[in-house]
Amino acid sequence: MSAMETLIMIPGPTHVPPRVLAAMAKPMIGHRTDEYSAMHLACEARLKRIFRTDNPVLIFACSGTGGMEAAIVNTLSPGDKVLAVNCGNFGQRFGEIARRFGAEVDELAYTPGSSANPDDIAAKLAADGDIKAVLTTFNETSTGVTNDMAAIGAAVKEHDALLLVDAISGMAAIECQTDEWGLDVVVAGSQKAFMLPPGLAFVSVSDAAWSAVERSTLPKFYWDFRAMGDRAEEGQTAYTPAVSMIFALDTALSIIMEEGVDAFAARHGRMAAAVRAAIRALELRLFGDPAHASNTVTAVRGDGFDPDGMRKVMSEKYNVLLSGGQKELKGKIFRIGHMGAVTEREILTTISCLEAALTHVGVAIARGAGLAAAIEALAESP
Numbered sequence: 613m614s615a616m617e618t619l620i621m622i623p624g625p626t627h628v629p630p631r632v633l634a635a636m637a638k639p640m641i642g643h644r645t646d647e648y649s650a651m652h653l654a655c656e657a658r659l660k661r662i663f664r665t666d667n668p669v670l671i672f673a674c675s676g677t678g679g680m681e682a683a684i685v686n687t688l689s690p691g692d693k694v695l696a697v698n699c700g701n702f703g704q705r706f707g708e709i710a711r712r713f714g715a716e717v718d719e720l721a722y723t724p725g726s727s728a729n730p731d732d733i734a735a736k737l738a739a740d741g742d743i744k745a746v747l748t749t750f751n752e753t754s755t756g757v758t759n760d761m762a763a764i765g766a767a768v769k770e771h772d773a774l775l776l777v778d779a780i781s782g783m784a785a786i787e788c789q790t791d792e793w794g795l796d797v798v799v800a801g802s803q804k805a806f807m808l809p810p811g812l813a814f815v816s817v818s819d820a821a822w823s824a825v826e827r828s829t830l831p832k833f834y835w836d837f838r839a840m841g842d843r844a845e846e847g848q849t850a851y852t853p854a855v856s857m858i859f860a861l862d863t864a865l866s867i868i869m870e871e872g873v874d875a876f877a878a879r880h881g882r883m884a885a886a887v888r889a890a891i892r893a894l895e896l897r898l899f900g901d902p903a904h905a906s907n908t909v910t911a912v913r914g915d916g917f918d919p920d921g922m923r924k925v926m927s928e929k930y931n932v933l934l935s936g937g938q939k940e941l942k943g944k945i946f947r948i949g950h951m952g953a954v955t956e957r958e959i960l961t962t963i964s965c966l967e968a969a970l971t972h973v974g975v976a977i978a979r980g981a982g983l984a985a986a987i988e989a990l991a992e993s994p
């Protein structure tokens with residue numbers, strides 16, 4: 613095994629820049645201090661710019677799933693009807709959380725790789741005026757598909773339902789217009805494009821969602837938005853925040869702001885385009901709806917070869933980490949994560965090693981074609 617750091621090209625956790633790691637090693641401070649409050653408020657202000665929202669963004673110490681659970685328990689009551697849009701593993705999870713808490717879940721399930729059709733959501737809402745909330749995934753990490761949240765938002769706003777969005781693997785990397793698109797609760801996670809370790813969830817809450825919080829009777833304590841919201845304006849959290857992670861967040865947000873919120877997302881578009889060009893040039897098949905291909909994760913079919921065997925070579929021989937398929941896609945696809953700090957160097961290295969690993973496991977490819985296509989795609993949009 614190489615003594616070099618692993619090139620981590622999975623859809624989270626992602627590479628954590630040394631500046632961010634160093635921030636986590638800072639001496640502890642008291643959380644009920646002006647110093648902490650100022651840092652927290654500065655973080656929230658920048659999160660709002662990334663979410664493109666004027667709504668509060670609450671910061672919870674938990675992984676992304678905790679943020680999803682918080683969205684459910686704060687806005688729903690037992691027996692509430694919800695429409696869960698399932699385009700893959702994470703969409704399925706959102707519906708399952710609602711089901712476990714006693715919601716009546718109508719699932720709109722798509723074949724893995726498909727994107728959600730906003731017309732289907734509109735038709736469901738038109739057919740059942742009792743639906744209280746629509747649960748959606750912005751970027752379905754398990755299949756590499758990004759849903760059209762602008763169109764979904766427009767469809768939902770025609771009705772009196774809340775729109776809860778798992779934006780965990782999309783936020784910051786893919787433009788998300790929270791307010792303009794009418795997204796009520798939006799959840800993001802630290803270990804994705806934010807270049808942080810796992811451990812924080814960011815949750816924006818619209819006015820309509822706050823009204824639903826007042827009506828919601830599902831039990832909650834740690835997740836209670838009201839407890840968090842009460843002290844948010846002072847830069848305080850209800851319970852002890854993950855202070856070292858907030859140090860890290862402060863630094864990671866500075867890095868994003870230095871690049872620029874738009875430029876940060878645009879870079880993800882360029883990196884993703886280069887990966888897709890390389891995959892096509894190698895005559896591998898991209899998995900999922902090409903019109904909705906994700907800019908943070910690319911899923912590739914393992915047609916005619918064992919993708920997990922190939923990934924083992926990537927990891928053991930080249931020290932490059934890729935992801936496999938989840939659940940029914942296990943052994944059928946592999947996934948390349950390209951989010952956060954990923955630059956041209958990481959893309960070109962990954963594609964080179966991918967060509968070598970495919971060759972190693974006996975896949976006949978035009979060697980060099982993927983790299984050439986990636987170089988060309990990157991040169992086209994410098």
Ligand SMILES: Cc1ncc(COP(=O)(O)O)c(C=O)c1O
Nearest residue numbers: 675676677702751753780781801
């Ligand atoms: C779209 C999406 N939703 C939810 C999750 C779950 O987040 P966590 O593993 O941080 O709980 C993930 C993690 O990969 C994800 O990509």
